[in-house]
Amino acid sequence: MIKWLDELFGQTGYMPHGHCYLWNPSLVATHVASDLLIGLAYVSISLSLYALIRKIKLPFSSMVLSFGVFIGACGATHFMEVWNLWFANYWLAGLVKVLTAAASVATGIWLVRLRPQILEFAEAAKLSAARSAELEQLNRTLSDNQKLMAHSAKMSALGEMAGGIAHEINSPLAIITVRANQLERLVQRGALTPEMIVTESKLIANTAKRIGGIIKGLRSFAREGEKDPYEEVTVESVVQDALILCQTRFESHAVALELVGFEGNPTIECRSVQIGQVVLNLLNNAFDAVHQLSEKWVRLELRQTDSSVELSITDSGKGIASNLRSRIMQPFFTTKEVGKGTGLGLSISKGIIENHGGKLELDSSSPNTRFVITLPIRHGHGGQVPK
Numbered sequence: 001m002i003k004w005l006d007e008l009f010g011q012t013g014y015m016p017h018g019h020c021y022l023w024n025p026s027l028v029a030t031h032v033a034s035d036l037l038i039g040l041a042y043v044s045i046s047l048s049l050y051a052l053i054r055k056i057k058l059p060f061s062s063m064v065l066s067f068g069v070f071i072g073a074c075g076a077t078h079f080m081e082v083w084n085l086w087f088a089n090y091w092l093a094g095l096v097k098v099l100t101a102a103a104s105v106a107t108g109i110w111l112v113r114l115r116p117q118i119l120e121f122a123e124a125a126k127l128s129a130a131r132s133a134e135l136e137q138l139n140r141t142l143s144d145n146q147k148l149m150a151h152s153a154k155m156s157a158l159g160e161m162a163g164g165i166a167h168e169i170n171s172p173l174a175i176i177t178v179r180a181n182q183l184e185r186l187v188q189r190g191a192l193t194p195e196m197i198v199t200e201s202k203l204i205a206n207t208a209k210r211i212g213g214i215i216k217g218l219r220s221f222a223r224e225g226e227k228d229p230y231e232e233v234t235v236e237s238v239v240q241d242a243l244i245l246c247q248t249r250f251e252s253h254a255v256a257l258e259l260v261g262f263e264g265n266p267t268i269e270c271r272s273v274q275i276g277q278v279v280l281n282l283l284n285n286a287f288d289a290v291h292q293l294s295e296k297w298v299r300l301e302l303r304q305t306d307s308s309v310e311l312s313i314t315d316s317g318k319g320i321a322s323n324l325r326s327r328i329m330q331p332f333f334t335t336k337e338v339g340k341g342t343g344l345g346l347s348i349s350k351g352i353i354e355n356h357g358g359k360l361e362l363d364s365s366s367p368n369t370r371f372v373i374t375l376p377i378r379h380g381h382g383g384q385v386p387k
């Protein structure tokens, strides 16, 4: 028989237990290395499958488990190949093969039986992918809507201020008209001196500049400003930009405005349009809260530490009810009547201040309603890295 095989393969040195390549050490090394690698790969696949079904609860994990056993058993048959080169334990090898066969048959049957369930699972996965795409779309719409709402909140604030702003522009316009008429009269009377022309035209120019400032303030308030570069500005200029849009409203309702602590003229690095909007939001809220009270005042107070400035806006109101405190900064929370409040002022303001690395807080320890803005003096020195 061995002789016949020798003839068949034209080789010599065929070993009695069937491995016909033992005479060649390179062949032995090739087979041993490959069998070991294949075996290890199989075992690692089956271990990964096991780890996977422990982590993810699949509806057909028993099938995956039996597939894992099958793959592991395949690995074992390759290890047996290596083992048998030296120990020739064919009964053990046969047993491993029987196990592999059993696992493969079980996996095959399971796979056929679970086909509908697997299809269902794939369908569900497809559906959930579609649903998350839908959700993403909804989120996008929501964020678009929020942007729109933020814009309309700003517009409604502008609308509220419109009366005041018209007044704010009308009074300097009246000054210009009066002065121009005065000049004309002086010319008619022949009493116009060069000094008079200089004085009057300076006054007209300054008054026109004031109108320009109001229009600039209006335009910057309507802008988003979220992509502006950070620039160094004095806190006072930011506050003045906000005041120019609401001062007359305060005056016409006899709400006293007081500025305290601005003497040092500290500067901060910020997106000034955005910080101006926050101050204006807080001033408008303070105005809404006090303009019908008998005692009506608003105080802006500035304090500076080594690395930050603290701007507080206090009004003559008696604070915010404890059950509302946690809600006032939430988007859309308002206690104002429909059409008046949007409930976005504080939440938008908080977002802006936090993006600057600062804080916007209600100081509930104060006897009067007091909001405090804390801002780092240098850009990027706050707790949060600005976007």
Ligand SMILES: Nc1ncnc2c1ncn2[C@@H]1O[C@H](COP(=O)(O)OP(=O)(O)O)[C@@H](O)[C@H]1O
Residues within 6 Å of the ligand: 281, 285, 286, 289, 315, 317, 319, 320, 328, 329, 333, 334, 335, 336, 340, 341, 342, 343, 344, 345, 346, 347, 369
């Ligand atoms: N200075 C304040 N005094 C009293 N309540 C205030 C003050 N500022 C804010 N609030 C309360 O917080 C709520 C939310 O304010 P805000 O986000 O600016 O929205 P809105 O002004 O549109 O209502 C207000 O409706 C009001 O109840």
Ligand SMILES: [Mg+2]
Residues within 6 Å of the ligand: 281, 284, 285, 344, 345, 346
């Ligand atoms: Mg508001």
